[in-house]
Amino acid sequence: xxxxxxxxxxxxxxxxxxxxxxxxxxxxxxxxxxxxxxxxxxxxxxxxxxxxxxxxxxxxxxxxxxxxxxxxxxxxxxxxxxxxxxxxxxxxxxxxxxxxxxxxxxxxxxxxxxxxxxxxxxxxxxxxxxxxxxxxxxxxxxxxxxxxxxxxxxxxxxxxxxxxxxxxxxxxxxxxxxxxxxxxxxxxxxxxxxxxxxxxxxxxxxxxxxxxxxxxxxxxxxxxxxxxxxxxxxxxxxxxxxxxxxxxxxxxxxxxxxxxxxxxxxxxxxxxxxxxxxxxxxxxxxxxxxxxxxxxxxxxxxxxxxxxxxxxxxxxxxxxxxxxxxxxxxxxxxxxxxxxxxxxxxxxxxxxxxxxxxxxxxxxxxxxxxxxxxxxxxxxxxxxxxxxxxxxxxxxxxxxxxxxxxxxxxxxxxxxxxxxxxxxxxxxxxxxxxxxxxxxxxxxxxxxxxxxxxxxxxxxxxxxxxxxxxxxxxxxxxxxxxxxxxxxxxxxx
Numbered sequence: 323x324x325x326x327x328x329x330x331x332x333x334x335x336x337x338x339x340x341x342x343x344x345x346x347x348x349x350x351x352x353x354x355x356x357x358x359x360x361x362x363x364x365x366x367x368x369x370x371x372x373x374x375x376x377x378x379x380x381x382x383x384x385x386x387x388x389x390x391x392x393x394x395x396x397x398x399x400x401x402x403x404x405x406x407x408x409x410x411x412x413x414x415x416x417x418x419x420x421x422x423x424x425x426x427x428x429x430x431x432x433x434x435x436x437x438x439x440x441x442x443x444x445x446x447x448x449x450x451x452x453x454x455x456x457x458x459x460x461x462x463x464x465x466x467x468x469x470x471x472x473x474x475x476x477x478x479x480x481x482x483x484x485x486x487x488x489x490x491x492x493x494x495x496x497x498x499x500x501x502x503x504x505x506x507x508x509x510x511x512x513x514x515x516x517x518x519x520x521x522x523x524x525x526x527x528x529x530x531x532x533x534x535x536x537x538x539x540x541x542x543x544x545x546x547x548x549x550x551x552x553x554x555x556x557x558x559x560x561x562x563x564x565x566x567x568x569x570x571x572x573x574x575x576x577x578x579x580x581x582x583x584x585x586x587x588x589x590x591x592x593x594x595x596x597x598x599x600x601x602x603x604x605x606x607x608x609x610x611x612x613x614x615x616x617x618x619x620x621x622x623x624x625x626x627x628x629x630x631x632x633x634x635x636x637x638x639x640x641x642x643x644x645x646x647x648x649x650x651x652x653x654x655x656x657x658x659x660x661x662x663x664x665x666x667x668x669x670x671x672x673x674x675x676x677x678x679x680x681x682x683x684x685x686x687x688x689x690x691x692x693x694x695x696x697x698x699x700x701x702x703x704x705x706x707x708x709x710x711x712x713x714x715x716x717x718x719x720x721x722x723x724x725x726x727x728x729x730x731x732x733x734x735x736x737x738x739x740x741x742x743x744x745x746x747x748x749x750x751x752x753x754x755x756x757x758x759x760x761x762x763x764x765x766x767x768x769x770x771x772x773x774x775x776x777x778x779x780x781x782x783x784x785x786x787x788x789x790x791x792x793x794x795x796x797x798x799x800x801x802x803x804x805x806x807x808x809x810x811x812x813x814x815x
Contacts, residue, residue: 447645449706
């Protein structure tokens with residue numbers, strides 16, 4: 323099968339194929355795709371996990387600024403991402419964009435990096451899920467079982483839903499998402515209405531608060547909270563009107579998630595007071611508690627806290643399911659391009675889903691969970707934190723490569739630029755520079771995230787880079803470049 327590689331010699335031009343490329347189809351609208359993307363962001367999980375870690379290990383009361391910075395940088399990134407979307411006809415998100423902008427070799431490297439990045443965060447979420455579900459069961463008087471037991475149980479359910487039609491997953495994620503956003507909005511509102519512990523102020527956004535601890539930690543966990551936002555492009559083939567749906571869903575997802583994270587993290591700070599919040603959250607984490615649930619009980623009541631604890635588990639489930647769908651579609655599109663075994667590009671006749679790819683993804687997650695469980699790692703520090711660190715480095719690396727791809731594509735295709743300097747050059751350049759700064763902040767504070775030695779932390783941080791190099795140097799990459807050059811020659815001839 324001839325690989326379908328978008329060419330760089332004109333807007334949206336693609337190489338010829340020897341046979342039709344397998345494709346999914348569906349009728350997802352802006353709301354449906356937003357549900358998939360925001361569910362992957364897992365708002366309740368991020369506030370109760372990444373947000374608290376950003377406060378405890380980062381600048382304390384200044385932690386909301388980390389989410390503000392990440393949201394702003396991703397909005398800048400989205401400008402070039404959306405502007406290039408009409409010229410990237412294939413689903414596949416980062417892989418497809420980098421393939422068009424920088425060529426097949428870099429595209430394959432990005433594909434490997436993306437698979438490692440999303441697999442890492444999904445496996446990390448299985449660790450978090452196993453811990454949270456066991457905590458919930460024990461809270462209600464049930465038996466305490468190993469985290470991996472619950473992880474295996476959830477993996478089975480996710481595998482069944484992932485095998486089915488995407489619209490079923492969208493409905494499940496939509497319901498879970500509405501409930502989890504609702505409880506956090508209620509908590510935020512009550513905190514601000516009651517005036518918090520020390521009175522509502524803008525202390526969190528002051529220079530003193532931002533510089534009170536490592537801002538890089540807050541930025542790292544903030545980016546981890548946005549993981550999966552570019553999945554708007556992954557579901558391109560299943561969108562009702564992709565040229566309109568994808569841009570709208572991308573902008574809305576980043577804006578909604580960015581504002582939600584920033585305000586909710588700020589509410590936690592105000593709930594305990596800027597002068598006390600770092601100590602309160604740190605003590606809660608040290609005792610295996612959850613300051614978000616404690617805040618809910620303090621301001622709204624124990625019944626509300628219990629309901630939020632249940633929704634924390636459903637939020638984790640929605641996140642894992644969403645990542646499962648994203649990874650299976652990454653594999654599906656790579657197989658459709660001849661980069662993975664073509665069996666992975668099979669479409670189920672009745673479910674219209676990438677069922678084989680979904681099964682392979684479930685098997686991959688199962689193997690990794692078995693390995694991590696066999697190593698006796700702690701589900702939060704050993705599994706979740708380490709995997710979140712790997713995925714954050716991978717995500718920012720992909721964001722940088724995609725921004726460079728946008729710049730290079732419009733530099734080479736002047737007709738596609740159509741006189742638009744701001745959206746095709748200026749903003750993507752700012753995005754590239756901003757992402758490089760963010761990557762520096764993340765790497766310079768990486769040992770604090772993993773809680774491991776410099777050597778181990780460096781090995782974990784290098785995993786996405788190694789995946790990129792493997793893709794760049796693989797024999798498949800060389801064949802793709804040769805095939806692309808041959809097609810260019812035949813066209814020019």
